[in-house]
Amino acid sequence: MDDLLRRTIGEAVEIETVIAGGLWNTLVDPTNLENAVLNLAINARDAMDARGHLTIEAGNAFLDDSYADLHAEVVAGQYVQVSVTDTGTGMTPEVMAQAFEPFFSTKPQGKGTGLGLSMVFGFVKQSGGHVKVYSEPGQGTTIKLYLPRSMQAEDAPAEIDAGPIVGGNETILVVEDDEAVRETVVAVLDELGYRVLKAPDAQSALVVIESGVAVDLLFTDVVMPGPLKSTELVRKTKERIPQLSVLFTSGYTENSIVHGGRLDEGVNLLSKPYSRDALARKIRQVFTRDGKIPRLEMPSVEPEKAPRDALVVLICEDDAIIRMDTADMVQELGHTVIEAETGLKALQIASTREIDVLLTDVGLPDISGGELARKVRAQRPEVAIVFATGHDTVAGIDEVPGASVLRKPYQFAQIQKVLADV
Ligand SMILES: Nc1ncnc2c1ncn2[C@@H]1O[C@H](COP(=O)(O)OP(=O)(O)OP(=O)(O)O)[C@@H](O)[C@H]1O
Ligand SMILES: [Mg+2]
Structure with missing residues (x-):
């Protein structure tokens, strides 16, 4: 969130993040958590009149029985704590008592909806957590979010490039x-x-x-x-x-x-x-x-006997079935496949990875296949372009010199030929 926070908070506020080592996991909605941190940071900015010191911390915390006794809704146990501290005006006890109420705001008309903290509160409650505020007039404010510890392993974000594809014989x-x-x-x-x-x-x-x-x-x-x-x-x-x-x-x-x-x-x-x-x-x-280790004789689908003229083919196609089918056939020919379901995703891949061929559908949900091809060519003039289309011609194909057309519906032989030609 670095970038987003920097842009929102402005240059005059120093932002420091302190992340403890050995941080536990918690199971919450990432977008909601980001919104919560952002809301707290904006409140901090406003309280500091855009200058001061903002500290965002994450650490492990244990809320014990005596703490739980003092806070009726708290279940004692292990939590991941995310806190936001500012050096701003702080809150009077009266303001603090109402700060989490929906529509409560001390900001001028049109500046605050008074929903920021109530949304933060709602999210934390929904996640089984707890919110604690420390604030005094003139002393700044700390808001701590306690999110229940999860014993599940971290869920790795799905990446296009997450290691080799392996099968099994189960x-x-x-x-x-x-x-x-x-x-x-x-x-x-x-x-x-x-x-x-x-x-x-x-x-x-x-x-x-x-x-x-x-x-x-x-x-x-x-x-x-x-x-x-x-x-x-x-x-x-x-x-x-x-x-x-x-x-x-x-x-x-x-x-x-x-x-x-x-x-x-x-x-x-x-x-x-x-x-x-x-x-x-x-x-x-x-x-x-589930603790089932792949059996030894498990085959690897990495093309071991990749021919010397193997290509890296980026397939851009929004229809999942056609994309999977095409990927299979291209892989069968010994080439390496990267898949994208939108034009923008394909563009992003093409700008970060070496590709030899762009095989793209023409009618994509975002940018057209033609536009995608022109943009890829502008970055990498050597990339071969193949348009997959149900029509005879592709509008604007002249602007993509050397592009080939693969007529839909196509089969193994047609793909083989077009890739051999490029
Ligand atoms: N870090 C803080 N320092 C001082 N006062 C705060 C702080 N955070 C919240 N407050 C007080 O709590 C009130 C409610 O905050 P809340 O985020 O719910 O609404 P808002 O910031 O006024 O409006 P919105 O978030 O919808 O733009 C604020 O108007 C302010 O008086
Ligand atoms: Mg707010």
Whole structure:
């Protein structure tokens, strides 16, 4: 948040951050936490009349029984503490008593809504935490947020580049009602070396389970037609196979397994649409979390016998199915694939990584494939451009010298030819 804070707080306030070593984890919504810190920092700025010293600290804290006795709503225990301290005017006891009330503000009309602190309070309460204020007129203010410690491992942000893709030879049951998605997933998992079973709904999946096959992981859509819910399926399957690993997938952010914007403890979710790489990584991650180490003879899908003329191909396509299909085919040809689902993401990748070929859809949700190609070329004139399109021509293709056209729908042979040509 460095940049954002600097710009918001202004040059005349010194900002210091003190982060304790061995910091514990907490499970909260990152955006809400950022908003809370930002709100506290803005209040601090206003209280200092834009000059002074702002300190943001993070550390581990233990709220003991005697503290809990004094604060009715506090549960004694371990917390991660985030505090914001300023050298501003401070608050009188009267102001402090009302500061967290919605719409309470001492700021001039039109300057403050009085909602800042009440939002901070709401977020902390919702996260099972506690807020404490220390303030005296003329002495500045410290606001401490206590967020409950979580024993879960840190959730690594999904990165495009998170290490090699590995498969395994466990058995995975794929439950998905959309046939196209199901077949693609089955093909991807199969190629990764897994034994794959499939079912179009929860009821049929249960039949597979009840036949007695040893399933290691259930990969199921959250929302499916039919009388049996996916969560019911999981419960019934776990009765038969207690060590079962489960990965849900869903296109909905709000659904039966997500409560208040966060997942129930121990629930794994892969949001749709997902890339082939994301699927492969997530599956391995779930196995690892469940303490299942990949078996030795596990195949690696890194192209070991990569031909000498292997290319790095950036595939930009917003349709997840087409993208995964294309990625598979390009990989099969021994090339390295990087996937992007929007033009801007592709542009960002192209500006940070060496690529040989940009294979892009023309109609993208943000910038057009043509614009993307021109921007990539401006940075890297040597990159070969391939437009994938359902039309005969691409508007503005003249501005991208040497660009090729891959006519949709395309198959292995067409991709092979166009990549051989470039
Ligand atoms: N760091 C601080 N130092 C002194 N007074 C503060 C501080 N933080 C909050 N206050 C007091 O608490 C009041 C309520 O704060 P709150 O953030 O809820 O609303 P606001 O800052 O007035 O408006 P908004 O945040 O919606 O712009 C403030 O108007 C101010 O009087
Ligand atoms: Mg405020």
